[in-house]
Amino acid sequence: MRAEKTITTRLAVNGQPVAVEVEPRTLLVHALREGLDLTSVHIGCDTSQCGACTVLLDGRAVKSCSLLAVQAEGRAVMTVEGLAADGELHPIQRAFVEHHGLQCGFCTPGMILTSLDLLARHPRPDEKTVRRALRGNLCRCTGYQPIVDSVLAAAAELAKEGRR
């Protein structure tokens, strides 16, 4: 075993450049939660099954419990804290509220960020595509249907607004 030394890792988080001092073994989820106080990034299973720790890395959904913080060097990380602009919820956040896409809310940040990755590639997905995309995100409350409804509604809303 080696002496634990830290590495300065520079990345952009929710649009802001940050530098974090991390050990090589530090997981991204811990750097975000404990180093940057971004507690929307939830630790559910800690075994890469549940998707509650999902964040966007350069726009792609990844599980931050299966990624080292040092691997995010030079990249852009997005968490749900970065979604609302000027105090106004992002359309996908609004859709989750309006369509009862959450009950306890634990899985919601991961659901939303995985959905954003999907919608960036498939702006108007069908239900089957949404269900397939959310396979790596577990919810123990809703039975999934309201989540799927929320994502479909968000897709329609984003298409109407001409953004993704």
Add this chain to the structure above:
Amino acid sequence: MIPAPTDYVRPGALEEALEALVEPEARALAGGQSLIPAMKLRLARPSLLVDLDQLDLRSIVSEAGEVRIGALATWDALSSAPVLLRPELVAVAECASGIGDLQVRNRGTLGGGLAHADPASDMPAVALALGARLALRRQGEERELPLSDFYLGPFATALRPGELIVEVRLPMPPPGSGSAYVSVEHPASGFALAGACALLLPDGSARVAVTGVAGKPFLLPQGADPGDALAQVDILGDHLAPPTYRRHLALVCCQRALERARARAEGGGRE
């Protein structure tokens, strides 16, 4: 769960990475979707992680009768690469698009997945059926190995210390061929209880490879009836599926993969 302490380097060039990998307990880090979970469980305790992220090993090139895929190409990239959507090679995209979940496919890589050698991993069956060859590098050395010589057993491969898969080479099957991958997944883990890939050639012959049912993926003998061939194999049994059931699933996967490959060969890509 927190990995044991380790050192970390992110080399900018392949030569530097190979030099770093000379350290006995060093491990190459590609997408990390198998290695990092293993480190969290402390099943893996590398002294040094050599992050391959900056290396230029992601391209998918079709040239001179073969497709060369960089070892760092992600499952996601393989799912949509145009050359891998042709009927001869579509088993690759079909298989890649079903691995793990969206988040895992965004990170997980072909080279990492093949080297991890999980006996329930999907892609080894596809790469075997398609006759893949691996381009391997270690410091001062370069060799090519057929994938059929690569797997030794569960999580064991012919990789030498410090050696890295840099490229996977697939011979382009003749026009009029068709390929398919079919698996039965465990509903919770998503890993294959059984999976089979078939490549059907225009002369009517087929190459069939099976994964998930034994200590390593394997090719069925050329021309053999899948049922007869599987009867000769020592099939794995566990709490998820006893050997008789797994053998049955493997046979069904072989038959369905052959049917689908045939339909693709005859349809010339139209389905």
